[in-house]
Amino acid sequence: MKISPFKLERYFDKYEFSAPYLLSSSDCEPLRLNELLELADEKSREEWDVLKLGYTESQGDPTFRSEISKLYSSISQEDVLVLVPEEGIFIAMNVLLDQGDHVVTTFPGYQSLYQVAEDIGCPISKWEPDQNLKFQVQDLKALVTDNTKLIVINFPHNPTGALISENDLIEIVNIAREKGITIFSDEMYRFMEYDEKDRLPSVSDLYENAISLFGLSKTFGLPGLRMGWLTTQNKKFMEDLITFKDYTTICNNAPGEKLGTIALQNKSKLIQRSLKIIQSNLTLLEDFAQHHNEWFLWKTPKAGSIAFPELKIKGTLMDFCQDLVKEKGIMLLPHNVYDFSRKHVRVGFGRKNLPEVLNVFEEYLKERNPAK
Numbered sequence: 001m002k003i004s005p006f007k008l009e010r011y012f013d014k015y016e017f018s019a020p021y022l023l024s025s026s027d028c029e030p031l032r033l034n035e036l037l038e039l040a041d042e043k044s045r046e047e048w049d050v051l052k053l054g055y056t057e058s059q060g061d062p063t064f065r066s067e068i069s070k071l072y073s074s075i076s077q078e079d080v081l082v083l084v085p086e087e088g089i090f091i092a093m094n095v096l097l098d099q100g101d102h103v104v105t106t107f108p109g110y111q112s113l114y115q116v117a118e119d120i121g122c123p124i125s126k127w128e129p130d131q132n133l134k135f136q137v138q139d140l141k142a143l144v145t146d147n148t149k150l151i152v153i154n155f156p157h158n159p160t161g162a163l164i165s166e167n168d169l170i171e172i173v174n175i176a177r178e179k180g181i182t183i184f185s186d187e188m189y190r191f192m193e194y195d196e197k198d199r200l201p202s203v204s205d206l207y208e209n210a211i212s213l214f215g216l217s218k219t220f221g222l223p224g225l226r227m228g229w230l231t232t233q234n235k236k237f238m239e240d241l242i243t244f245k246d247y248t249t250i251c252n253n254a255p256g257e258k259l260g261t262i263a264l265q266n267k268s269k270l271i272q273r274s275l276k277i278i279q280s281n282l283t284l285l286e287d288f289a290q291h292h293n294e295w296f297l298w299k300t301p302k303a304g305s306i307a308f309p310e311l312k313i314k315g316t317l318m319d320f321c322q323d324l325v326k327e328k329g330i331m332l333l334p335h336n337v338y339d340f341s342r343k344h345v346r347v348g349f350g351r352k353n354l355p356e357v358l359n360v361f362e363e364y365l366k367e368r369n370p371a372k
Contacts, residue, residue, distance in 0.1 A: 004119055007337045008111050015331045021357040024333035026158060026306045028221045028274040028350035036222070036259060039266040048258055058250060059242055060229065061257040067264035068229050071190075071214070074205045075231045081241050082252050085188065085215040085228030086112060091248065092184055092211050092230060093117050095240045101149035104140065108159060108338035113152050113186060122149075133160045133299045133308060137168045141175055150182050151175075155200060156189035159338065159346040160308040161301020163193060169200055173207045183210040188228075189304040191219050191271050194279060198302060204231040211237055218305065218350075220263050220270045225256040274350070278305045281349040288358050295370045305350030310343055313370050317343050328364045330357060 040048065059065070060082025069077045083091070089112045097103070099121030105114045107126035114124050125143040129135050135157070144151070153172065156163050164172075176183050185203035193199045204212035215228025232238055263270060282300075289298035289309060297310035313320055317334035325331050333346035351357075 002119055004115050006111055006115075007339070008333075011333065011337050015325050019325050019329050019331040021328070021330040021353070021360060022351065023348060023354075023357050023361065024331050024346050025348040025351060026304070026346070027218060027223045027348070028305050029277055029352045030223060031221045031270075033259075036262060039269065040262045041265070044258075044262050044265065048262070051254055051258055053254055056251045056254050056257060058245060060252060061254075061261070064257045064261045064264075065229075067261050068214075068231075070264070071267070072202050072205050072231060074233060075202070079204070079231055079233055079238060081230045081238060081245065082257065083228060083230065083245060083249060084226045085213060085217060087245075087248055088213045088215075088228055088230045089113060089184075089186070090116055091241055091244045092213070093120065095237065095244055096150055096182055096184065096211070097122050102145060102147045103150045103152060104143045104148055105152035106135065106154045106157060108335070108340040109152075109154050110158055110186065111338070113154060113184075117150070117152075129160060129162055133162050135162055135164055135168075137164070137171050140172065144175060144179065144181070146179070148179065148181050150184060152184045152186070153203070154186040154188075156192055156301075156303030158186075158189065158304065159306050159333070159344075160299075161304045161306050163198055163200070163302040165198075166200055169203070170206065173203065173210070176209070177207060180209075183207055185210060185212045187212050187214045188218050190214055192274065192278070192305065193303040194275070194282075195302075202231065204233060208233045209237075210234075211241075216260055216263055219274055220267070221274055222259070222263055225259055227252070227256045227260045274305070277352060278350050281351075281354045282307075284354060284358060285347065285349050288362070292362070292365055295365060305348055307347045307349065308344045309347060311345050313343070317345060321345065324361075324364060328360050330361055330364070 065077035065080040068080050069075050093116040097120050101122045103117045103122045104125045107128050118124050127140045202212045203210040211232045217223040289296040301307045318336050321332045321334045335344045
């Protein structure tokens with residue numbers, strides 16, 4: 001299996017550590033270690049202090065998996081596999097797919113959600129949003145064939161911030177169930193819906209032949225722990241996933257699992273922390289885009305810490321973004337990194353320094369003409 005270059009990660013590698021203003025980051029403001037440990041109860045803090053740095057259980061620490069299962073309605077701790085989020089995508093695609101299997105996927109998206117399948121030798125059909133950045137289920141249905149093996153979805157969506165309704169989600173599940181199609185659901189931005197009434201259930205709760213991905217990186221502000229998990233009610237899927245993991249990381253890091261347990265024991269506090277930051281920042285970003293509407297065609301997201309506005313310039317967005325990071329240290333993510341044809345940029349608004357970033361960005365825009 002040939003592995004294609006990962007454009008998103010390479011772009012971040014090139015600029016992330018040299019750019020002080022990560023306006024493209026999809027993460028919420030990361031917690032500091034001491035902030036997380038302050039949330040620990042006495043028992044958890046004692047366990048942290050005497051933690052042995054040995055090997056851990058391959059499927060994941062039982063206590064951690066028990067806390068994870070509380071995020072679901074039909075998932076037990078035995079239905080959870082703890083791993084690195086990116087690893088979860090790679091393992092699941094290799095377990096589920098063979099060369100020639102047809103895959104339908106939301107697009108644009110995190111590259112490995114479609115690239116791993118493509119590298120396996122699978123034909124890919126891309127379910128794209130309309131001009132208003134809304135995903136229409138009838139468009140997905142038109143892409144599904146009798147040979148479709150897997151439907152890959154990502155809601156709340158990266159990079160558009162789009163969301164579908166629960167009725168639409170159930171309709172997708174019904175399409176898959178009727179045709180015997182597996183669903184892989186990337187739910188890394190779960191619980192980040194701005195209106196709780198829009199909150200979606202996990203597909204692994206709704207469908208017996210689904211695998212869902214979630215983790216601590218986005219919603220809980222802990223990307224540095226590299227802790228995620230796959231959930232599924234399908235016992236055969238879980239057995240195959242665990243077996244494949246024996247050839248990747250084998251087991252997880254003990255500190256990450258213990259800190260992850262503390263985080264999920266305080267999940268409501270961390271979710272509210274993230275929502276408070278992004279909702280405050282979204283108001284600032286909307287005002288900024290409207291004030292500079294000669295540059296931006298703005299579409300307000302419904303969930304998550306990212307938006308995907310269209311940028312109204314005549315030149316290439318890659319040149320614009322590279323000049324921006326060179327001149328002002330502001331990193332934006334151009335559509336090219338997503339292999340997407342329309343002139344959009346991913347804008348992240350989960351960091352506390354957004355007001356400062358927007359001030360610097362405004363300086364840049366005032367110095368330039370959007371028509372050039």
